[in-house]
Amino acid sequence: MATILMLNGPNLGLLGLREPAIYGHDTLEDVEAACRDALQGTGHELDAFQTDHEGAMLERVHAARQDADAVVINAGAWTHTSIALLDALSAFEGPVVEVHISQVHRREAFRHHSYVSARADAVIVGCGVQGYEFAVLRVARLLD
Secondary structure, three states: OEEEEEEEOOOHHHOOOOOHHHHOOOOHHHHHHHHHHHHOOOOEEEEEEEOOOHHHHHHHHHHHHHHOOEEEEEOHHHHHOOHHHHHHHHOOOOOEEEEEOOOHHHOOHHHHOOOHHHOOOEEEEOOOOHHHHHHHHHHHHHHO
16 A cells, blocks of 8 residues: 655645635645545555644655655645755655645746746646645556
8 A cells, every 4th residue: 555645834724714715615634534535445545744844844755755655745835935845855756746726827926936846746736625636646646
């Protein structure tokens, strides 16, 4: 059984509360449950982690080298700022899929650049929280 690590960065713990007109009403717990449901019968399991602390995120990516087969990541604002996160993801050998709930290319210009995309095997943007389900199914396919 392969482990898919779903990583969520800053402010994503506020899903369902923060700017619901942009991010919707589903909570992060709802997203995790939907992803677990999507993976039923695939032989893959989901491990989920959210943090507002960049160092904790980097440490979790480093640990993924030992305990995960693939990564699905919504790095939040670190997407646009963190070369350190890109470097950590580059040391991970499995598939990486980047997710953004909103259509970032219709938003502020600073959101148009992603350091994470330089490492990602796929990028899913603007599909709402359903993008996470697409992402876990994509990495499941890549692992198969």
